[in-house]
Amino acid sequence: MRLLFLGDVMGRSGRTAVHEGLAALRTAWRADFCIVNGENATNGAGLSPDHAKLLFDAGADVVTLGDHAFDQKDMLQFCESERRIIRPLNYSKAAPGRGARVFDAPGGRRVLVAQVLGQVFMKRPFDDPFSAIEPVLKAAPLGAQVQASLVDMHCEATSEKMGMGHFCDGKASVVVGTHTHVPTADAMILPGGTAYLTDAGMCGDYHSVIGMDPEEPLRRFVTGMSKGRFTPASGAGTLSGIFVETDDATGKAVRVAMVREGGVLEPARP
Numbered sequence: 001m002r003l004l005f006l007g008d009v010m011g012r013s014g015r016t017a018v019h020e021g022l023a024a025l026r027t028a029w030r031a032d033f034c035i036v037n038g039e040n041a042t043n044g045a046g047l048s049p050d051h052a053k054l055l056f057d058a059g060a061d062v063v064t065l066g067d068h069a070f071d072q073k074d075m076l077q078f079c080e081s082e083r084r085i086i087r088p089l090n091y092s093k094a095a096p097g098r099g100a101r102v103f104d105a106p107g108g109r110r111v112l113v114a115q116v117l118g119q120v121f122m123k124r125p126f127d128d129p130f131s132a133i134e135p136v137l138k139a140a141p142l143g144a145q146v147q148a149s150l151v152d153m154h155c156e157a158t159s160e161k162m163g164m165g166h167f168c169d170g171k172a173s174v175v176v177g178t179h180t181h182v183p184t185a186d187a188m189i190l191p192g193g194t195a196y197l198t199d200a201g202m203c204g205d206y207h208s209v210i211g212m213d214p215e216e217p218l219r220r221f222v223t224g225m226s227k228g229r230f231t232p233a234s235g236a237g238t239l240s241g242i243f244v245e246t247d248d249a250t251g252k253a254v255r256v257a258m259v260r261e262g263g264v265l266e267p268a269r270p
Helices: 011-029 049-058 075-081 129-139 158-168 215-223
Strands: 002-006 033-037 062-064 100-105 109-117 148-154 174-178 195-197 239-246 253-261
Touching (some): 002 148, 002 174, 011 033, 011 253, 049 062, 049 075, 062 109, 109 129, 129 148, 158 174, 195 253
Parallel strands (some): 002 033, 109 148, 174 195
Antiparallel strands (some): 100 109
């Protein structure tokens, strides 16, 4: 199976890049299933139902969220009715929606998509992501219940993301990090057959400070004072993520490649 994952969609720039570019990439790369992290698609803070629908219309099969999952209050109700939205598994036991779900893919195949939040350097404490993901993967073994599975590890620390990669090695097809908005260069297949990337980066304008117009972040760095809210940068967006090909019989990854398309970053394609 050919899986395409795109990192955090950031504001209008990211939405436009996905809307204008995703369908063509899916066709060119013959992607069977596409997951998009929509964490910051609405003004850099959460995801609105309207913008979720835009991502689905653009070609996303599933949209994952993150620590800003419910910044847009309409998402509290929307994620209960829209099964293609995946919020963090370990966010809160009272949170609406689901943190993991099995989806149908072409050819009668099935794909598990799950998301967990890390704990290190995050602003609020979340439940342990390792104990949260373990029973989910055990209930959907590769090559049996599902033909592929992807875990979106949404957190700050690269070490925690790498820990999750090794923890899931051989039990998930893909572990990919999100949240920091900066793509890392360590796409690889771990010894047990799991494709791994520490961070997929963002879909958005990279002439920015992690997706925000530089003026206000720079003011705060230089003076220690704020004058206004952060505003998403509005230049040309780059689609950033990971492409993975798996063996249907085992669910293990057989090929992995970084994705960077459009905008100002050096292109990277499967």
